[in-house]
Amino acid sequence: MKNELPPGPSPSWDDFRFFVATSTAGSFSKAASDMGVTQPTISRHIENLEHRLSVRLFDRLPNGVALTSEGESILNAARHIESTVFEIQRNVHGSDRRMEGTVRISVTDGLATFWLTPQLGRLQERHPGITIEFQCSIEPADPLKMETDLSIRSGKPQAADLIIVKLGTIHFVPWASADYIARHGAPDTPEELLRHRLVDHSIYYKDEGNWNDWFALARAANLISYMTNSSASMLSAIQSGIGIGMLPTYAGVCVEGIVPLSLDLRTNSEIWLTFHPRIQSTARVRAVIDWIRSLFDHGASPWFRDEFHPPKTPPARSRPVATAS
Structure with missing residues (x-):
C-alpha cells in the first residue's frame, strides 16, 4: 500500500523554512521574532506541514516546543532542502553582472x-x-x-x-x-x-x-x-x-x-x-x-x-x- 499525502496542495518551501526556524528557536514566539513574522504565521505553517505530512512535528510545551521523533527524522531533510534553496539563490546572485x-x-x-x-x-x-x-x-x-x-x-x-x-x-x-x-x-x-x-x-x-x-x-x-x-x-x-x-x-x-x-x-x-x-x-x-x-x-x-x-x-x-x- 502506498503512502499518500492527504488531498490538497503540497507543502510549501515556507512551511519547511518555518519548521527549521522553530526547531532552532525552541518556541513559536522566538521563531516569529527571528523570522520577522507574527506567531500565528509560524503556527499556521507548522500546522499546515503537520497536516500535509500526517505527522506531529512538535510537542507543545508550556515554555515552548520540542521536536517529536518524527520531527527529528524530518529535520535533516528539511535542512537539506534549505541548503539547496540557498545554494540556488547564491548561484543566481553570483552570476548577476548588473x-x-x-x-x-x-x-x-x-x-x-x-x-x-x-x-x-x-x-x-x-x-x-x-x-x-x-x-x-x-x-x-x-x-x-x-x-x-x-x-x-x-x-x-x-x-x-x-x-x-x-x-x-x-x-x-x-x-x-x-x-x-x-x-x-x-x-x-x-x-x-x-x-x-x-x-x-x-x-x-x-x-x-x-x-x-x-x-x-x-x-x-x-x-x-x-x-x-x-x-x-x-x-x-x-x-x-x-x-x-x-x-x-x-x-x-x-x-x-x-x-x-x-x-x-x-x-x-x-x-x-x-x-x-x-x-x-x-x-x-x-x-x-x-x-x-x-x-x-x-x-x-x-x-x-x-x-x-x-x-x-x-x-x-x-x-x-x-x-x-
Missing part, C-alpha cells in the same frame, strides 16, 4: 544611522541603480541562510564558510551635552561618575566582558537613569542632557551637541564585515563592499584604527561636580 538592484546590509542602528547613511550619497552618485536596504537589529542576520547579503558586526565571526574582513576597531568614551555639563559639571575621574546620571544601551549588557569598568561603576549605585536598545535614542538622550553615556569616538565628526569627557575610561570593539564567497561576484554587491571598506579607511578615518585615536571634538572643561538629582 550594477543595479538591492543590496541588504545587516548592521546595528548606530553604524547605519550615524556613519553609513550620511555617506551613502557617494555610492549613489557612482551607482544610482543600487538600492541599499539596512537591516538594523541587535541580532545579526545570517548571510549563510541568505537572510542578508552583507553583515557588519562587532566581534569576529566564527562561521567557516563565510568571508570575513576586519574593518577596524570602534573605541568608546564617555560623552555629555554642554547643557548637562553646565547644570551638573563634568566628572574628572571615573569615580566621580558615581555622582552623575548615566545613559545606557541594553546591548552593553550582552557584551559585558568589554564593559567591565563601565558596569562596575554604573551598577554600584543604581545610576542608570535611561536605558534603550536604540543607538539613535541613546544619542538623543545624551544630546538632551539626560545623562552621560558611552559613544564611539567617531561621533565627534558626525554628531552635534555633545562633547567627550576627559576620563580614563574607554573600551573598544572590533568591527567585521562578513559575506558568502559566491555573492561577492555579484557586481552590485562588490561595489557596495568596496564602498563600505572605503568608509573605514584608517588614514581618512583614524577613529577606526586598532590603537586609540582621540575624538575630534575638544574635551569639555571641567566644572565643580554637582550631585545629579
